[in-house]
Amino acid sequence: MSDTATARAAEQPSLSIRNLSKAFGGVQAVNDVSFDLAKGELLALIGPNGAGKSTCFNMLNGQIRADSGSVRLAGEELIGRSPADIWRRGVGRTFQITATFPSMTVAENVAMVLMSQRRELFSLFRTAVHRHRDKALALLDLVGMAAQADRPCGVLSYGDLKRVELAVALGNEPRVLLMDEPTAGMAPRERIELMGLAAxxxxxxxxxxxxxxxxxxxxxxxxxxxxxxxxxxxxxxGTAQEIRSNPLVLKTYLGEGQIYGRAEG
Structure with a gap:
């Protein structure tokens, strides 16, 4: 590969969204949206209620089929693929509400995703959990939860459950991670800690x-x-400073009194 081609490949975004649109009846939920997510970038998608954030998010991992447009993962088209197929190709996701198995241990919850990735039979659950324990512990260590690996998820605090969910999302070694309101329901300190971990x-x-x-x-x-x-x-x-001072954003979303505080939407 030439130096020019190598440089171009290095600059290719992890996720490229072009002209993405979706309507429900007569309501245009997402209208011709285009943006890139660069490799190693922490990108926020914000907007007021009804802005189309959830619809846009759900189209990226195949939960909602786009009417038109393109979503490419490292150049590979994702539109038309199932959520499971998109997940296996390297797009992980966390949700607003945690979805762990309360009676299972933290390590077992993480092992479940490792089994799914490998399409292993759940009838061999205990054997598979034991086989994947080292990998599960390594993932839990990444999110600061290895010490609680053998505790049932049902006894964990909400903030710790969010960390377990993050470990689960990392189980398929994603290139792209979609985090849907990751700090929803968390205390202020937990929010800061979780996003610091994501960073x-x-x-x-x-x-x-x-x-x-x-x-x-x-x-x-x-x-x-x-x-x-x-x-x-x-x-x-743009950057945080550019968004803070953008007149259109101030008018439609943030408002003069909400620039640094919690904005509903």
């Missing part, structure tokens, strides 16, 4: 993370770049 994963693993979030302190304090949706359209993108 370290971006730095240490070269992971590309796209997240939605209502807490503007979290967004401005951790995102390397921010994109803003309003009524289904992308209205701004």
């Amino acid at each position: 370290r994963l971006v730095s240490d693993l070269g992971l590309s993370v796209l997240f939605t979030e209502h807490d503007m302190d979290i967004v401005f304090g951790h995102a390397g770049r921010i994109i803003v949706l309003s009524r289904g359209a992308l209205i701004a993108e």
Whole structure:
């Protein structure tokens, strides 16, 4: 490969979204949205209620089929693929509400995703869990939960459950991680700690993370770049400082009194 081709390949975004659109009946939920998620970037997607954030998010991992547009993972088209197929190709995801198995241990919950990745039979569950324990512990160590590996998830605090969910999302060694309101329901200190952890994963693993979030302190304090949706359209993108001072964003979303505080949307 020539030096020019090598440089071009290095610059290829992890996730490339072009002209993404989705309508429900007569309502245009997402309208011609385009943006890139770079390798090793922590990118925030924000906007008021009804902006189209959830719809956009759900199209990226195949939960909702786009009407038009393209979503490419390192150049490979994802539109038309199932969520499971997209997951196996390297797009992980966390959700607003944690979805662990309360009666199973922390390590067993993480081992479940390792079994799924390898399409192993769940009838051999105990054998498979034992076989994947070292890998599960390594993932739990990444998120600071290895010491609680043998505790049932049902006795954990909400903040710790969020960490377990993050370990589960890392189980398929994703190139891209989608985090849907990762700090929802958490105490202020837990929010800061979780997003600090996400930022370290971006730095240490070269992971590309796209997240939605209502807490503007979290967004401005951790995102390397921010994109803003309003009524289904992308209205701004830039650094925290650029978004804070963008007149259109101030008018449609943040408001003069909400620039540094929690904005609902």
